[in-house]
Amino acid sequence: MKQSTNKNSLLDRFLNSIERAGNKLPDPAVLFLILMLLTWLFSALLSPIDFNELDPRTGEKLYIQNLLTGERIAAFLSRMIPTFINFPPLGVVLLAMLGVGVAEYSGFINAGLKYLLGFTPKSLLTPILVLVAIVSHTAADAGYVLVIPLGGVIFYAAGRHPLAGIAATFAGVSGGFSANFIPSAIDPLLQSFTQSAAQILDPGIQLNPLNNIFFTGLSSLVVIGVAWYLTDRVIEPRLLRTNPVDENLTDVPRMDELGPKEKKGFKLASLVLVLGLLGLVAWAYPLDSSLRAPDGEITSFAAPLMQSIVPLIFLVFWIPGILYGFVAGTYTSSGDVIASMSKAMGSMAQYIVMAFFCALFIDAFSQSNIGSMTALKGAAFLQSLQLPSQVTVVGIVFLSAFVNLLVGSASAKWALISPIFVPMLMQLGISPDLTQAAYRVGDSVSNIITPLLPYFPLVVIFGQRYVKNTGIGTLVSLMLPYTMYLLVIWTAFLLIYWTLEIPLGLQSSYEYTGF
DSSP states (O other): OOOOOOOOOHHHHHHHHHHHHHHTSOOHHHHHHHHHHHHHHHHHHHTTOOOOEEOTTTSSEEOOOOTTSHHHHHHHHHHHHHHHHTOHHHHHHHHHHHHHHHHHHHTHHHHHHHHHHHHSOGGGHHHHHHHHHHHGGGGTTHHHHTHHHHHHHHHHHTTSOHHHHHHHHHIIIIITTTOOSSOOTHHHHHHHHHHHHHTTTOTTOOOOTTTTHHHHHHHHHHHHHHHHHHIIIIIHHHHHHHOOOOSSOOSSOOOOOOOHHHHHHHHHHHHHHHHHHHHHHHHHOSTTOTTSOTTSOSSSTTSHHHHTHHHHHHHHHHHHHHHHHHHHTSOOSHHHHHHHHHHHHHTTHHHHHHHHHHHHHHHHHHHHTHHHHHHHHHHHHHHHHOOOHHHHHHHHHHHHHHHTTTOOOHHHHHHHHHHHHHHHHHTTTBOHHHHHHHHHHHHHHTGGGOTTSTTHHHHHHHHHTTOTTOOHHHHHHHHHHHHHHHHHHHHHHHHHHHHTTOOSSSOSBOOOOOO
8 A cells, every 4th residue: 555745734734633632542442441430439429419300301410420339349249249240341342253153264255355346436435335334224233343343354355445445334333323224223212302302391392213314314414415525535545644454464355356256155055044034023013012012113112123233143144154155265174264263353352351440430430420420510511501503403412422432322411401401492493303313413423533432442453453552542533533423424414404494394493382
């Protein structure tokens, strides 16, 4: 890969300084340990203060919980194992990587990439990858463990910088979390909180579970456009100047020609994959399918299909990977299959260590209520300013982006602040649909720069496969331009969407009559 010699721009120098500062931080595992200790300390210092806030989820007064009491420390020790084992991304990552490992080391993924790159123009590689990343939202968190690493592999195989591919897909999967034209489980989940908050002012109001689907669908075009421009014009040129790919890489695809056995193996494995997916569709299609929720919904969190996404991903890669390996000759015995799974788990050793400390920190931060208090205080401050409705909507976007750095869960944040924002804006003539859309924009754009995102350390490890000195600072400096551009452009798109009165769902405005 040719390294650019262009002089660094002001943006380059700014991002380089962030990268240098961020990479001077301790190892991510140690950083999470330090953050957990600081959380304990601040919880003890802040716990005596009465902040005079009610928790909208319970109606009871909200206090900062002192985590340094004997009772809390005993609870921390007794919960340590379940906190680690039940850390949501851990099982997702490990199970998915077992299947992906078989498909990768057998050569099945490599063969698929060669076919893909054979008919995909290099100029369209970035937008296609971002589109795939956005669609992956439908499969819960699968995009983090599947699409993001494939972004690096595909870019490397195409002769481009692999970290640029990782950045582009990370922007699509996480930064564009609320940009999707396909309904997913997050839509009715957020709508349920929005409706409860709206009924505080209007007990009879009913909202459509897909009340933002038109906006999020068109938003996918915004995210694709921003990610395409930044990746090709800003991120990749900077990477070529500052972060050259390590030499003598192993276990990465090579663009040599497929042999007869490899072609035969790929066609047979792909046929089995397609038949399996068609069988899954036939199983899930009937309204009384055992893969659907009791109410017949298929995208609900209660649907067995949604709960089985990761096991299905495992099978989708494991079975075709094994078949390809034996036909192509890369596998000669069952021991080769187990060896590839063991090798995949070996690459996850560093992530498991980070996940342990990350799980403990996130649990401690949640238990302390510091993040929840910050969210409520920020919402109350914005309400007290009594700004014009357009400015208030922009304020919600920016506040949601900031709070997302402290409270990771999209539903948890909205449960906290929707009872404040939704009734407040209804009185200004703004529909609950629009308020929810503003929250979703802010919640999405800062996902990619917060270490509180449970998958953030995993993306760092994906990058270290190609550039060993990739660290938190490297990833933040890569993703910060996506956050800044999306924050401004997506917010502007929201205001234009609102001004033109394009329907966000059932309604784009609300007439307050003083209930």
